[in-house]
Amino acid sequence: AQTVTQSQPEMSVQEAETVTLSCTYDTSESDYYLFWYKQPPSRQMILVIRQEAYKQQNATENRFSVNFQKAAKSFSLKISDSQLGDAAMYFCAYRRGGGSNYQLIWGAGTKLIIKP
Amino acid sequence: EAQVTQNPRYLITVTGKKLTVTCSQNMNHEYMSWYRQDPGLGLRQIYYSMNVEVTDKGDVPEGYKVSRKEKRNFPLILESPSPNQTSLYFCASTPYPGARETQYFGPGTRLLVL
Numbered sequence: 672a673q674t675v676t677q678s679q680p681e682m683s684v685q686e687a688e689t690v691t692l693s694c695t696y697d698t699s700e701s702d703y704y705l706f707w708y709k710q711p712p713s714r715q716m717i718l719v720i721r722q723e724a725y726k727q728q729n730a731t732e733n734r735f736s737v738n739f740q741k742a743a744k745s746f747s748l749k750i751s752d753s754q755l756g757d758a759a760m761y762f763c764a765y766r767r768g769g770g771s772n773y774q775l776i777w778g779a780g781t782k783l784i785i786k787p
Numbered sequence: 788e789a790q791v792t793q794n795p796r797y798l799i800t801v802t803g804k805k806l807t808v809t810c811s812q813n814m815n816h817e818y819m820s821w822y823r824q825d826p827g828l829g830l831r832q833i834y835y836s837m838n839v840e841v842t843d844k845g846d847v848p849e850g851y852k853v854s855r856k857e858k859r860n861f862p863l864i865l866e867s868p869s870p871n872q873t874s875l876y877f878c879a880s881t882p883y884p885g886a887r888e889t890q891y892f893g894p895g896t897r898l899l900v901l
Contacts, residue, residue, distance in 0.1 A: 675829070716877060716892040762829060771837055773818055773881055774845060775890065777829030 673698045675765050677778035684753050685786050691738075692748045692781050694763030702768030705739070705746045706775070710760040719761070722746065724768070750783075758785045789814045793878050793893035800868055801901050808863045808896050810878030816891070817883035819861040823847065824875040824895075833876075836861055837883055868900045 674697045684690035696705070707719040722730045722739050729737050734754075738747045750757055763778040791812045800806055810819065820835040822845075832845030836855040850872055852864040861880075865872060878893040 714875060714895045714897075716895075718889055721889070764830075772832075772835055772843070772845075773883075773890065774820070774832045774835065775822075775830065775879075777831070779827050779829045 673700070673703075673765055673767065673776045675763055675776050675778040677763055677781050679781045680779070681782045681784065683784040683786055684750075686753055686755060688753055689749060689751045690753055690783065692750075692761050692763075692783065694746045694748070694778055696744050696746065696763070696765050696776075698744070698765065698767070700767050700769075704766045704768060705737075706764040706766070707735070707737070707746075707748045708762045708764060709757075710762065710780070712759075716762075720748065753785050755785050755787060758783055789891065791878055791880055791891050791893035793876075793896050795896060796894060797897050799899045799901065802869055803867050806865050806868060806898075808865075808876060808878075808898070810861045810863065810893055811859050812861075812878075812880040812891065813859065814880065814882075814891065815858065816880040817858070819855070819878065819880045820845070820890075821851070821853065821861070821863050822877045822879065823872075824877060830877065833863070868898075870900050872898065873900045874898060 703724045705722045709717045720732045734751045736749045760780045762780045764775040794809045817838045821833040822830040824830045834853040836842040876896045879890045881888045881890045
């Protein structure tokens with residue numbers, strides 16, 4: 672069974688600085704997708720960034736980028752120029768590419784605190 | 788506006804009193820799913836549906852039922868709620884087949900069972 676591990680329950684960073692959130696996963700599949708979701712205090716789930724396993728190039732979305740290490744099964748999220756609005760829970764999630772159930776397997780989350 | 792809606796957003800109930808949480812999407816998505824979120828555990832899938840009248844269990848289906856009579860609606864039913872079902876519940880949808888597609892999440896329903 673696939674598993675996703677986020678080893679940092681909480682991280683803090685000074686506003687305008689860079690922070691990296693860690694995520695590792697375990698799978699025997701070759702076709703899969705990885706995601707980072709943000710959950711602000713409103714509890715809404717917001718997609719931050721996604722990565723297809725077959726793509727070697729790391730995904731980027733403005734200030735958000737990932738470091739995808741397929742062999743190491745690592746998928747970290749880097750947030751540059753941190754802003755107060757980035758404060759939230761961040762979840763790493765995995766989804767297999769095939770099959771009929773598009774189930775997302777989730778990590779336990781990392782709470783990100785931004786210090787003004 | 789493309790969206791997934793859930794009702795109610797907050798619910799306090801007592802053990803054993805049947806309840807239904809509704810989920811509706813306006814994007815004509817075939818695939819819909821229910822998750823529960825608990826501290827330290829992330830989200831876990833309860834049930835999913837690939838289309839009308841096609842549903843199947845996820846990882847934590849005990850104590851829950853679902854139905855899919857219409858494409859847009861996917862209600863979650865708790866026939867006899869218990870305190871261990873106190874949680875935050877999310878409904879999600881995506882086109883099928885849609886392994887490459889983003890899943891759309893509802894706003895969540897916070898349930899407290901006394």
